[in-house]
Amino acid sequence: MRFGVFWTEVRRSPLRWWLPVLMALDVAMLVGRDTAWIGVWPQASAAAQLPAYFFGLVLGGGAAWVAGRVHRAGLTEQLAASTRARWRVELPLLASTVFYGLAAFVPGAVLAAVVSTPEAGPGFLWPSYLALGVCLVVLSAATGHLAGKLWESRFVPPIAVAVCLFGQTMLRPFRFYVLSGHPQVEVSPAALAVRVAFVLLIAGFALAIPPRAAGGGQWARRGAGVAGAAGLVAVAMAGPVQVERPAPASALCSDGTPQVCVWPENRKYLPVVSAMATRFSSLPNGVLTVPPAFYEKGLRSAAHPEAGGDFQFLAGELSVPMFMASTVLSRTLPDCEVPGGAEERYSQQVFTLDAYLQVRGLGDARALGAGGGPPGVDLREIARVLGLPDNAQAEWVAERLAAIRGISGDCRD
């Protein structure tokens, strides 16, 4: 019979029953939040990393349970008489928990890669984000293991793990996860290195610190507490998890007018965003002042400092019309001041025109979000206008612009 202590622990770990739950949580968090990450490697990488935070709660609770088995089973005395160092005895336990964490994490990462490949073009998942995810898996397992050793209660350790992990949400400098992976940012190597070191430190404590049940070891536990606190300070001082990324030497730009440039990682959006820009510029009679180019955030300063307008992909392409409409409006109506006493009338006209531009840019009303756009905007009127020929739409826009200029009085043409 082939035997390995590690595989025995894997076979008998209660997490074997929880693995489907962990995997379901992983996939649910991957595709349940949104799917805008599909086809953008850094976004897919960040999306694959994030579920580790959520199933980390379950994993940490499981780790606490596994670690607590030693004293629940009454093995403390036999282990004390063992020829194996305590950490050697604990290692298979912690390793089996990490094994289940990775078994839940890896399929999500593979899924993210598989569904992204067709659209994303050259490249692959970014290892730095995956490393963050693995850090979270090990951190959850190690924190749970440590809690399970320190508290014999069946309930305190999972609560301790939950507090530790939720604490990250409240205290940004201590976060081990990112919510998104825009191409403009990347994982800071320093922050990642410090986090990896911290995770290894906690894992070391989880293995080596003697449990309370074994008696003694007070100084070791106190020392570990001090070292852990120092490690947390180091994590906070290492700076944010993500830092700005230098703009690429050559952005990916469309051939049309206005030109649209995106980060190479966002190549999948280029056709749809180019079409949006074209819809802004296609109104006849020059009623709108459309910039010659639109640049995704982070590209303009590198290319043409003064020209064009910026946009961002906040949840896929849906946010782009908002940025483009804002740019077009500010260029069409420069220097407009809102007159005292006419704020409401002025805002309503501007909001209406802005909403029209957004819906025209995207091609449907999703551009206005779930709330249906700014207050006081008549969406049926906008839908009616968008059904008109371009000439008629240009006239409607011209009327709105005239009304705004009439209210403000000091807008330049």
Added chain:
Amino acid sequence: MEPVAKLRGIRQGYRRRDVIVDLDLDIRHGVLGLLGPNGAGKTTLLRTLATVVPPKRGAITISGVPVDSRRATMEARRRIGYLPQHFGYYPGFTVYDFVRYSAWLRGVPAREADAATREAIGFVDLTDRSRAKLKSLSGGMIRRCGIASAIVGRPQLVLLDEPTVGLDPAQRLEFRSLVRKLKDDRVAVVLSTHLVEDVAAVCDDVVVMAEGRLVWRGDPEALREVAAPDAEGDSPLERGYMSVLAAQGAVA
């Protein structure tokens, strides 16, 4: 013949309280019965012998090697099989897994561990149940499994702390025959018990402890002979034991 274990001037206790005081003891092949009332220090002595707790003072030698460093302690542990009174086990382990795990804890080399595990399981006659989970076994079988875990890898010294507690008469008889088999295997066994019948059945040598001291040593026959005519007890051995304790003022 060199004793398997030698204790000299052992003082042991917890914080300021001494549980064992200036104890000298040689342990040789055969079965040494450790008798004494609750609180006499039997378990503390076994824990000290098992190197679970280092003595406050004194020296321990296992198989001629002084246990005076971490390395020596680890080496000694390879030669010692220890079954605590409340020995722990994972209910989900099979008999094989549990004994194999114990072999791993003892540091039995991986290439020998499988054979050693099978041998220990065979010794306690559980071969046909080696794939059974511990939670499915009776108390007697679990105790046999515990003995297998203590003897896996053929330690030279086996420490059994109150191993018959909770066993029914049939299971106790079974256990005694196992201890006799150990004796035939030239293993030194220290059997801590408060059941005089266990001593009568299997021990070659008896030590009586009271209040942390070794107060009497001899063979079971000698213990029978020291029985006072008016001593309490249902058997000559029990009366001998009670007489020893009475002489020490350890019984009311």
